Amino acid sequence: MPQPDHPSFSPADVRHRLVETPGGRIHVAEQGDGPLVLLVHGFPELWYSWRHQLPALAAAGFRAAAIDVRGYGRSSKPAQAHAYRMLDHVADNVAVVRALGERSAVVAGHDWGAPIAANSALLRPDLFTAVALFSVPYSPRGPGRPTDTFARLGGEEEFYVSYFQRPGRAEAEIEPDVRGWLSGIYAALSAGTMPAAGISTVPEGGRLSDRFPEGGLPSWLTEADLDVYAGEFERTGLTGALNRYRNVDRDWEDLAAWDGVAVTQPSLFVGGALDPTTTWLAGAIKAFPRTLPGLTASHILDGCGHWIQQERPDEVNRLLIGWLEGLATG
Template sequence: MITKSQVGEGAMTVQHRILEAGAVRIHTVEQGSGPLVLLVHGFPESWYSWRRQMPVLAQAGYRAVALDVRGYGRSSKPRDPAAYRMLDLVQDNVAVVRALGETSAAIIGHDWGATIAARSALVAPEVFHAVGILSVPYTPPGGPRPSEVFAQMGGEEEFYVSYFQEPGRAESEIEPDVRGWLAGFYRALSGDTMAGPDPHFVTRDGGTLRERFPAGALPSWLTEEELGFYAAEFERTGLTGALNRYRNMDRDWEDLAPYAGAPIKQPSLFIGGRRDASTMWLSDAVDAYPHTLPGLTGSHLLDCGHWIQQERPDDVNRLLLEFLGSL
């Protein structure tokens, strides 16, 4: 079953749908017609993170569909934390493509969405014929257990991924002031407002992440109205669904063991930020692209922070259109 509502946006129409995707429902926002391009957001964001890409893709002749990942926005939020494992999210993407009446799509992701998009292309290459990866480089499954890796990354302090593991702990920091916390988190990873070249997302002595966020004005890419949209979504839904993605990394490591070391062979694109900690932490993964992404058509570093498609929308749109046009 599909429910629809429509609102005008410029010369194009934006269509909201709730798609049945197996045991869950996924909220999508669609603009344009033509070859399907599925857009997957990261943390802590929503379909709205692609607001500057969708009209450009639509005007170029693509069917741009941005979704709320399960746990976010109007999509389902299962209670069981284990329902947010990577293979479930891959199947959500496959189900969305089919519910839209398509057999294949190019998939583009940012932050966690980059990893979800890459894993979707790896696990379901018959559905996802091309993949765009923004900010978080592709690393094949395998290697050390993730919880062990992240436990070491903070040194004597606690790395944010480890901090997110305990149910309710991060929620108790964020949910009393969602808008203020989001503003700080976005500032900390934005190229024009971050405190330094590495935001050091760690806590110390039982403290909070908020204590380490830079103060000041919003980053240049984010208006008060846009921040209000994000805040309203999380004030309505809470943060548990979004944080449950982090709480499944060891499960993913086990689930994806059959794909250990596997490359993605489809055409691929990577766009990172020179001041993005996610890109810098995984620079070795970018160096390994000749082996891990043999279909890579381009690897680009832009002068920005983490929120790449919002910080540098014109550059990202140009690179996406060049990539999609080459398929």
Template sequence: MTQPAPAARPSATVPGAVHRLVDVPGGRIHLLEQGTGPLVLMIHGFPETSYSWRHQLSAVAAAGFRAVAVDVRGYGRSSAPSSADAYRMTALVGDNVGVVHALGEETATVIGHDVGSAIAADSALLRPDMFTAVALLSVPYAPWNAAVRPTDGFARVGGSEEFYVSYFQQAGRAEAEIGPDVRGWLAGFYTSLSGDTMPPPGTDSPFFVPAGGSMRERFTGGALPSWLTEAELDLCSAEFERTGLTGALNRYRNLDRDWEDLAAWDRARLTCPALFVGGALDSSTTWMADAIADYPTTLPGLVSSHILDGCGHWIQQERPAEVNAILTKWLRTVHP
């Protein structure tokens, strides 16, 4: 039986959307909502918030859906538990389940970007009764592998330097780098991973930290990417200046716990109707090319897969019109 929807208020930053705070077993989740129809739940990545879906909310709503973009636990106005292990994957999937229930719904289509792609995939994997279709942006689906502990695997990736995931896993280290200049760090991170402003091929990657160094020393300088205005950067950085980055970084600090928690899903296929959209210039697409090639086995419900030429990591913000067209076509396919 559905429950009445919680009170909402208009958003000042995303025209047509409303803000809502909903209670879930793990605390509370802030979300942006627009439209009516089948529920479509959007999960952002690092370091973003529900605002990263500002271009999709109206398009998905206009296509006949109830579009909802959440602030993941630890971000924005959602709860931010102090314990690092509160950010394990099972807790984040539980938050998504709680949001669906709080909105009076029984099922949802889930869309995720970056680390939100993994949260979306695992939501569909763990609760296929509730999350009946999944769209993955930028980060491909790769089944859990019981043979390789994540921390060990990422340590090997770094070689003589340190892979960014290993860097983020150390409590307090990235916070010490980011904290003195949150806006400048975010600007550098967004710019370095964007298709029109990323470092040229052959230069040192911002994903690898030199011994004794920091990530930001390899960020691209100069103008912001074309998709991000100074005002939008101000809004994004203000959220992280208020909350800090620890809650966001705690996602990376739970990968080994996830590996243990989800051992029963070793090499599990994700069988629901699915969509993948990646950027041709995004390292996630190139590094995980084998995962994409394995989709006939690992993602047998795949409806379509798209690689956008010239596009970097922030795909739904870099190419909103293209991504909206792909998403709405797919949504109408899985909800005829």
């Protein structure tokens, strides 16, 4: 069996802390010393989704800091849905960098973490000097209200983002069997276990999980890994995580002054060729020359699904570290 190109993850090597932010506290998992790289996960994940990147970045001379986004894991979970605006997530990232004693950072995000990272760079270019986006490309604020756009994407069915809008509905599907639901969604968006019909839409009266594949875990996920995710979400519930989806229209209103504005810092994009996101956001990728004029490299990994830094950790690590080292010498 081929060996990984970078050091393996060891929980004992990770430093954990809680830092104060405007919305409460954010849990940070750190490894290494050097220039700060802030890692922001997506839905439904945790800091643990960067477990393969933490030791690799540390070995390459960087200080890697993976957070639990507000609403997740050990971080604070404000009760109000409007506390999960994009502006709040950006404020959390700013507070984390300051709490870690740094004056600047490179920010990297996956899934929902990608737009959080991109907007952090957009709103605070003084603090976030470069941005790496995984799976979800940067798409600046546009003229249409997001919920209207998502309704059109669903066609005769309901697009998954629209399905998540109503408070309590997705929770009622997920929380009776958190571990089973997580196993299903991870498999449904992974190479090798992804259903041909996809899971982007929900039929009337149905559930998102109705289209999850049957069978075992995807190859990148062990039972022990799933235990970590399930244990945290069984403890916290899913409302905080789902509230990110319930703020898309508020974000659109909050970011009116940045309509169509590009992120100009050096940037990196890495997506999976089998990821549905690279299909329904293909236009955003084509627009990179305008929306990400500082783009250094864009990669689409053949045979890779959505959970890119976990499905293909060695390849992602090589691309990310190579890009980071290029920033230092460029």
